Amino acid sequence: MTTAPERATSTPAPDPDTGTRPGDSTAASGTTRLRRVVERERTPVQRVVDRVVGEQSVVGAWAESAAGWARRTLLPVVEPITGFGWAVLVGTAAMLTAGVLLGWKELIVIGLVGALLLGAAVVFIVGRNRYRIELDLAYTRVVVGERALGRIEIHSAAQKPLLPATIEVPVGKALASFHLPRMKPGDVHEDVFAIPTSRRTILQVGPVRSVRGDPVGLLRRQVKWTDPVELFVHPKTVQLDETAPGLIRDLEGITTRDLTSSDIAFHALRDYVAGDDRRYIHWKSSARTGTLMVRQFEQTRRSVLALGLSTSPDDYADAAEFETAISILGSLGVQAVRDEMDVVVQTSRQTLPATTGKRLLDALSGVEWSSRDDRFLDLAATVAQAHAGASVIMLHAGATVDPALVRRARTLLPSQARVIVFTVVKDAKPRLQPIGDTALATIGSVSDLPRVMRGVALQ
Incomplete structure (x- = not known):
């Protein structure tokens, strides 16, 4: 009588941390007991430290998230406000608050005038300008004293006419400013500027930015359109004769005290050793002494x-x-x-x-x-x-x-x-x-x- 072969069964590997296998009815309870034992073994001070560290990580993540939200939301709102604008904003709030609390109509009127000025200033910077601006330098390397020429080409990329604006090009610590007139769709405006180079330096030209603001100077909105370009102002140099005298010590280089079996500067003769290059055997000396003699040289190095x-x-x-x-x-x-x-x-x-x-x-x-x-x-x-x-x-x-x-x-x-x-x-x-x-x-x-x-x- 033949018996049916037994079905092969695979036994899961035990968990390395708990020693239990998946599917074991006691796995969950064993893991829980192990964790409780470990927790009881930790001192109260260690548990307090773990709690504080965990809370600090949560607070740090929350602070980082809040900082990111502030950069994305608040910074674009407050960045256009100039120093004078902040003074007017704070003064307006102070006047309205004092006028309401003290019942002084004059302070309330002054506060309302400030609020109207701020509201009117917002109108001048609201909207999105669409430009395509190219910054080009005739030469990125000039000699000190020469004038470097630059050119900016501004294309209107909007579907509607664009209001007048100011174009600024930082040149080192200086600033070149151009008035950009009202542009219709497809218009192109070009400006050429010269950069004086009175001293040797490395100048950063750009980035080109468009600036819009109100006539009073409360708000100023700027947008960068290009990357900066480096302008190298080289020192003055003079042309010297080819292979200028005094620059080269000798054509072969300088000799050293290091000895070698092949070079240019002859040093002495020595007995032949197996493996020496036979091209350097000195046959006359070998014939005179009766033993093979080879030349030895002083090693030379490039000047x-x-x-x-x-x-x-x-x-x-x-x-x-x-x-x-x-x-x-x-x-x-x-x-x-x-x-x-x-x-x-x-x-x-x-x-x-x-x-x-x-x-x-x-x-x-x-x-x-x-x-x-x-x-x-x-x-x-x-x-x-x-x-x-x-x-x-x-x-x-x-x-x-x-x-x-x-x-x-x-x-x-x-x-x-x-x-x-x-x-x-x-x-x-x-x-x-x-x-x-x-x-x-x-x-x-x-x-x-x-x-x-x-x-x-x-x-």
């Missing part, structure tokens, strides 16, 4: 130009010297990049990007001095630490840096590097002064730099 700029006001007589120092550094750096040299630029505060001439001039546009920045000697120590492999080091400072300070700075710099220090002295004639193995170049204007560099090449 690196390190430019250092002090940004401490104590190293300059005035701001004009600081600007000239930046122009000199920019001229040297741009020429070195053109000559495909490795260039590093270090200020008292930070390292500037110098992979291309444009990036270097962009970075120099935003350099400012500060009394908290390191002075000349500290700059020399930073350059020595951060760029110890530099073959040419050029430091830039002002009239307060004297030869004694230059001597002290030289002791901090790498011994293998050629060091040139540029000190800017207002209206000074260019001259070169050797201080040991350091060249001290005194210069009064960036236009004298090509002449100074030709003198450096002769030293």
Whole structure:
């Protein structure tokens, strides 16, 4: 007699927290008992702390929700109110309250007049303007002293005529304002403006915004239509000769004390070791000694130009010297990049990007001095630490840096590097002064730099 096979049944895995399986009749009661035991084991202080933390999380979520509601609802209502508008609003409420409480009709009349003014001001800003505005700069990079031209083109994107408005374009800390006349659907209005660039800086132009307000100045509603555009005002630079003399120490680079089996700078001969490249066997010496001899070389490295700029006001007589120092550094750096040299630029505060001439001039546009920045000697120590492999080091400072300070700075710099220090002295004639193995170049204007560099090449 054959018996039917038993039906296979799957047993659910037990819960890792309670040790019970789903479907177990005692699962719910076991879990409840476990939680009660854990709750009894907690001290009263711990239970109070848990309650307070829970209440704080609820209060925090409620506060965040209320803040979001206020930003969405209240901010658009109160943002158009100007300072004068707030004064009139508070004065109107005070006059009406005092007039009603004291029974003074004169105060009530003054309060009503204020309320009428506020109501009339609302009429001027109610409504939605529909524009399509384009902001365009002829050049986003100009040299200090040049005028940068900008253009705004305003298209009416509404189905109905738009009331007159004011268009504002922030330019740095200044503000350009234009009157926008009444526009019909499809109208286009264009304005051109010039940006004076009297100093080296990075200007943020825009965003373009439309402004509507009442004649009294109680309410002012503005809407932004474009993103801001950066305008880089580069320092003045001069063109130097190609492969400017004095910039490159030598064509092969600088030699080091590290020995290698293949390079340019010959050092000595040594016995042949299995695995050496046979191309470097010195056959004449091998024939004379009877053993194989191979050449040994000193490792050379690519020439690196390190430019250092002090940004401490104590190293300059005035701001004009600081600007000239930046122009000199920019001229040297741009020429070195053109000559495909490795260039590093270090200020008292930070390292500037110098992979291309444009990036270097962009970075120099935003350099400012500060009394908290390191002075000349500290700059020399930073350059020595951060760029110890530099073959040419050029430091830039002002009239307060004297030869004694230059001597002290030289002791901090790498011994293998050629060091040139540029000190800017207002209206000074260019001259070169050797201080040991350091060249001290005194210069009064960036236009004298090509002449100074030709003198450096002769030293």
